Amino acid sequence: xxxxxxxxxxxxKPGASVTVSCKAxxxxxxxxxxxxxxxxxxxxxxxxxxxxxxxxxxxYAQKFQGRVxxxxxxxxxxxxxxxxxxxxxxxxxxxxxxxxxxxxxxxxLDVWGQGTTITVSS
Amino acid sequence: EIVxxxxxxxxxxxxxxxxxxxCGAGQTVRSNCLAWYQQKPGLAPRLLIYDASNRATGxxxxxxxxxxxxxxxxxxxxxxxxxFAVYYCHQYGTSPLTFGxxxxxxxx
Numbered sequence: 001x002x003x004x005x006x007x008x009x010x011x012x013k014p015g016a017s018v019t020v021s022c023k024a025x026x027x028x029x030x031x032x033x034x035x036x037x038x039x040x041x042x043x044x045x046x047x048x049x050x051x052x053x054x055x056x057x058x059x060y061a062q063k064f065q066g067r068v069x070x071x072x073x074x075x076x077x078x079x080x081x082x083x084x085x086x087x088x089x090x091x092x093x094x095x096x097x098x099x100x101x102x103x104x105x106x107x108x109l110d111v112w113g114q115g116t117t118i119t120v121s122s
Numbered sequence: 123e124i125v126x127x128x129x130x131x132x133x134x135x136x137x138x139x140x141x142x143x144x145c146g147a148g149q150t151v152r153s154n155c156l157a158w159y160q161q162k163p164g165l166a167p168r169l170l171i172y173d174a175s176n177r178a179t180g181x182x183x184x185x186x187x188x189x190x191x192x193x194x195x196x197x198x199x200x201x202x203x204x205x206f207a208v209y210y211c212h213q214y215g216t217s218p219l220t221f222g223x224x225x226x227x228x229x230x
Contacts, residue, residue, distance in 0.1 A: 035219070044222070044224050045159075045167065045210055045212070046221070047218055059217060061218045097167075106152075106214055107155075107214065108157035108173075109167075109212070109214075110172070112166035112168075115166055
């Protein structure tokens with residue numbers, strides 16, 4: 001069974017950083033991209049960036065450039081998303097989602113983590 | 123970036139009725155790289171349709187997708203009680219990936 005399991009909810013102060021983890025199981029970790037998507041309460045879905053776990057290559061949405069960093073630990077089959085300079089409008093549920101096979105480059109997000117709630121409040 | 127506009131914002135229907143959801147793109151979606159997701163409160167999105175018209179694994183046959191270029195449609199042939207949810211379209215053909223604003227299908 002393909003699963004993505006994310007770390008738990010966090011509360012952070014403005015200006016702080018947060019790291020969310022996403023542990024993959026049930027498939028070959030390095031064979032599929034991992035993407036990050038967030039959703040503010042009652043709002044739509046917003047794509048943040050992606051990683052190729054095989055090469056370590058990443059790409060980020062322009063809105064988050066300079067504030068988001070995606071890394072991985074292949075021995076732990078885990079991808080991490082760090083968001084820095086937190087603001088109140090970063091309060092949202094953050095999802096990791098499996099993207100296409102790394103050789104295909106394009107594909108839907110077919111498996112999603114359960115989501116991690118990040119609350120930014122003073 | 124490719125802006126996706128979904129309509130209507132809310133669809134009020136009864137179980138057994140047909141639902142037709144639209145997704146319009148501001149530019150041509152490359153290779154019809156268009157997906158539809160269903161999301162229920164408190165849960166992650168669930169992939170329904172990919173490449174505009176292919177059902178994902180385990181998705182019932184009452185869900186179908188169509189369209190190409192800039193105009194796409196998700197059809198639910200006969201609504202079941204569990205189908206009342208929010209639906210999002212998503213293009214993955216061009217970076218940055220983008221999502222539509224969603225259509226809520228609610229019980230009339």
